[in-house]
Amino acid sequence: MHKPSNRLNFSGGPGALPETVxxxxxxxxxxxxxxxxxxxGISHRSDWFAAVVQELEDNIRTLLGLNKEYHVLFLQGGATxxxxxxxxxxxxxxKTPAEYLHTGYWSGKALAxxxxxxxIRVLWSGESENFSRLPSDAELDYSPDAPYxxxxxxxxxxxxQFQRMLGRDDVPRVCDMSSDFLSRxxxxxxxxxxxxxxxxxxxxxxxxVVLLRDEILxxxxxxxPGFLNYHSHIKAHSxxxxxxxxxxxxxxxxxxxxxxxxxxxxxxxxxNTQKAELLYRTLDQSDNFYxxxxxxxxxxxxxxSFNLPSKELEQRFLQESSAAGFSGxxxxxxxxxxxxxxxxxxxxxxxxxxxxxxxxxxKANG
Amino acid sequence: MHKPSNRLNFSGGPGALPETVxxxxxxxxxxxxxxxxxxxGISHRSDWFAAVVQELEDNIRTLLGLNKEYHVLFLQGGATxxxxxxxxxxxxxxKTPAEYLHTGYWSGKALAxxxxxxxIRVLWSGESENFSRLPSDAELDYSPDAPYxxxxxxxxxxxxQFQRMLGRDDVPRVCDMSSDFLSRxxxxxxxxxxxxxxxxxxxxxxxxVVLLRDEILxxxxxxxPGFLNYHSHIKAHSxxxxxxxxxxxxxxxxxxxxxxxxxxxxxxxxxNTQKAELLYRTLDQSDNFYxxxxxxxxxxxxxxSFNLPSKELEQRFLQESSAAGFSGxxxxxxxxxxxxxxxxxxxxxxxxxxxxxxxxxxKANG
Numbered sequence: 100m101h102k103p104s105n106r107l108n109f110s111g112g113p114g115a116l117p118e119t120v121x122x123x124x125x126x127x128x129x130x131x132x133x134x135x136x137x138x139x140g141i142s143h144r145s146d147w148f149a150a151v152v153q154e155l156e157d158n159i160r161t162l163l164g165l166n167k168e169y170h171v172l173f174l175q176g177g178a179t180x181x182x183x184x185x186x187x188x189x190x191x192x193x194k195t196p197a198e199y200l201h202t203g204y205w206s207g208k209a210l211a212x213x214x215x216x217x218x219i220r221v222l223w224s225g226e227s228e229n230f231s232r233l234p235s236d237a238e239l240d241y242s243p244d245a246p247y248x249x250x251x252x253x254x255x256x257x258x259x260q261f262q263r264m265l266g267r268d269d270v271p272r273v274c275d276m277s278s279d280f281l282s283r284x285x286x287x288x289x290x291x292x293x294x295x296x297x298x299x300x301x302x303x304x305x306x307x308v309v310l311l312r313d314e315i316l317x318x319x320x321x322x323x324p325g326f327l328n329y330h331s332h333i334k335a336h337s338x339x340x341x342x343x344x345x346x347x348x349x350x351x352x353x354x355x356x357x358x359x360x361x362x363x364x365x366x367x368x369x370x371n372t373q374k375a376e377l378l379y380r381t382l383d384q385s386d387n388f389y390x391x392x393x394x395x396x397x398x399x400x401x402x403x404s405f406n407l408p409s410k411e412l413e414q415r416f417l418q419e420s421s422a423a424g425f426s427g428x429x430x431x432x433x434x435x436x437x438x439x440x441x442x443x444x445x446x447x448x449x450x451x452x453x454x455x456x457x458x459x460x461x462k463a464n465g
Numbered sequence: 466m467h468k469p470s471n472r473l474n475f476s477g478g479p480g481a482l483p484e485t486v487x488x489x490x491x492x493x494x495x496x497x498x499x500x501x502x503x504x505x506g507i508s509h510r511s512d513w514f515a516a517v518v519q520e521l522e523d524n525i526r527t528l529l530g531l532n533k534e535y536h537v538l539f540l541q542g543g544a545t546x547x548x549x550x551x552x553x554x555x556x557x558x559x560k561t562p563a564e565y566l567h568t569g570y571w572s573g574k575a576l577a578x579x580x581x582x583x584x585i586r587v588l589w590s591g592e593s594e595n596f597s598r599l600p601s602d603a604e605l606d607y608s609p610d611a612p613y614x615x616x617x618x619x620x621x622x623x624x625x626q627f628q629r630m631l632g633r634d635d636v637p638r639v640c641d642m643s644s645d646f647l648s649r650x651x652x653x654x655x656x657x658x659x660x661x662x663x664x665x666x667x668x669x670x671x672x673x674v675v676l677l678r679d680e681i682l683x684x685x686x687x688x689x690p691g692f693l694n695y696h697s698h699i700k701a702h703s704x705x706x707x708x709x710x711x712x713x714x715x716x717x718x719x720x721x722x723x724x725x726x727x728x729x730x731x732x733x734x735x736x737n738t739q740k741a742e743l744l745y746r747t748l749d750q751s752d753n754f755y756x757x758x759x760x761x762x763x764x765x766x767x768x769x770s771f772n773l774p775s776k777e778l779e780q781r782f783l784q785e786s787s788a789a790g791f792s793g794x795x796x797x798x799x800x801x802x803x804x805x806x807x808x809x810x811x812x813x814x815x816x817x818x819x820x821x822x823x824x825x826x827x828k829a830n831g
Contacts, residue, residue, distance in 0.1 A: 103501040110508050113710055121503055125494040128487060135469040137487055139669040142476050175541040176692055179706035183690035212690055298707055303505040305671045305709035324549035324578055326542055340545035341664055343671035344479055426502060
């Protein structure tokens with residue numbers, strides 16, 4: 100029986116981080132090299148930390164090719180806080196509805212919070228089809244009058260990912276990229292706002308990246324609590340109140356890794372595609388032993404959700420994979436089954452090992 | 466010239482953590498011993514993490530002698546988020562004003578946010594006296610009709626600390642203990658609510674502990690965004706959305722240290738008193754070379770704010786102390802001067818070393 104290893108951690112998040120990043124983090128717990136103090140004891144008001152935030156902003160701009168019209172913020176509260184802050188800011192007092200797609204578990208959470216703040220229209224819902232596919236363009240009848248369009252680029256639970264950009268250029272696009280941010284290029288400058296919590300591809304839980312164009316805030320209410328006001332955070336360069344210093348630092352290390360070791364998002368995307376193709380091939384060549392949840396055209400490169408022929412086999416799969424050192428393979432509690440998450444930090448060799456295990460398991464149990 | 470050391474980190478926060486905790490955190494970055502995975506890659510939905518939250522709740526209850534009528538929550542957003550959540554929950558729609566004390570920089574922030582949500586009465590303000598002292602009981606005319614009383618037990622910037630409990634037993638006490646939580650016993654069961662971010666005495670930035678009695682939520686509005694609703698967090702045992710797993714784990718390690726190595730809050734308080742007395746003695750015996758900001762009766766055991774006879778000497782003090790390996794001694798940007806923060810993680814020997822340095826510096830420059 101193997102012990103679990105970080106290398107074989109297929110968790111849906113918080114998930115695997117690159118080994119070289121973990122080594123640097125371990126060092127930083129004792130002392131950040133250029134400071135000499137533990138990362139846990141450095142003031143967020145220090146010059147060093149201001150430089151960390153600046154470098155991280157710059158790295159994200161570089162990775163995405165974003166210009167200075169975009170603010171780059173590091174906030175607390177996860178995507179969940181954004182589910183509320185966005186309609187509080189962009190929808191309160193509006194007459195026409197914002198448009199939301201209901202493509203899975205998480206977009207359902209987003210639209211439930213939006214409804215509290217103003218009118219919304221559900222442009223399309225996959226609920227009756229058990230969130231097994233995404234809509235085609237023909238199914239999406241966008242209105243030019245919507246204050247904004249909101250969608251989730253990758254549904255983490257169901258393993259559905261848009262392989263194209265949605266919406267109209269004359270309506271602000273707001274996209275939750277929590278589970279595929281910085282996993283591939285994304286034409287970020289065509290979005291009015293992108294947000295992503297860190298704990299999938301870019302760091303630990305506790306910090307959320309928000310990119311937004313200054314112009315979408317022009318009608319924003321200015322009477323909100325400071326911590327819910329994007330203006331407060333912009334003005335303070337993400338240090339409005341004590342930020343999650345540690346989490347932000349780890350995200351910086353991951354962006355350095357993306358830039359210097361991976362060589363940018365095209366390379367990252369190529370590697371992520373290889374990983375996903377390998378695993379989906381394992382599903383497709385299993386004679387329906389491994390059954391993918393998502394329609395083939397909408398398969399996620401990040402989360403491969405699948406079932407086995409019976410609950411008993413699923414249970415045995417979890418036990419034996421765990422004994423073999425794999426972890427995080429249980430599906431989300433809302434749908435059960437299996438899920439292998441292939442975030443940036445997970446290596447191709449780990450996916451090869453999983454594919455090998457799956458082939459053996461099928462041979463023994465198929 | 467010495468390098469800075471964690472041992473001599475007098476930062477106002479994030480601040481020094483116990484050396485044994487840092488060692489365990491370093492190990493956990495590679496692998497949490499009982500799990501085998503990096504703390505940064507463990508799912509917040511795992512049984513292990515549910516047990517972490519439970520043990521941490523229990524440890525805090527044990528340390529404070531709190532019964533099960535109190536919920537113990539771990540939230541994001543810092544004290545700043547509580548500045549808003551509290552009046553959103555307890556003040557909206559109320560006719561009579563909540564009572565706030567304005568005793569320093571941070572209580573000013575709290576009352577500014579409360580004003581947005583409902584009527585408040587400033588019971589006492591130290592602003593005209595430059596926040597150099599705290600009020601006596603005779604200066605506080607509490608109303609029995611207030612929805613609650615809010616105050617800050619320790620003003621981090623000015624170094625003022627209440628050495629008694631305020632308020633009436635028939636009005637809910639709400640206390641921000643961000644900078645002295647778990648530094649001493651506090652008769653917690655006489656408060657309706659206590660909150661404290663972690664980054665002073667109990668952990669890294671990114672998590673805030675909230676203790677509250679169930680009964681104060683009986684009239685709470687139930688139409689708030691989920692992440693601002695205490696009920697959501699109570700129901701979900703602090704895992705309403707992805708919590709800051711790492712920060713919560715570090716706080717658990719600090720509470721274990723408090724229980725098992727320090728031996729509880731009486732011992733912690735005795736040690737903190739020794740540290741503070743030593744440093745204040747250095748001030749008092751300096752022939753007015755080191756000038757404490759706070760009135761003697763209201764001196765904080767956590768933050769010793771002081772000035773030197775001139776800005777030039779203060780600059781030199783910072784430079785030479787830094788060269789000697791000390792760090793974090795610059796005062797808060799709002800008032801300048803010096804500040805030595807003596808949180809739980811800082812040792813008596815570190816304070817002795819600082820007192821020695823201060824005596825030498827005075828001899829050379831006095």
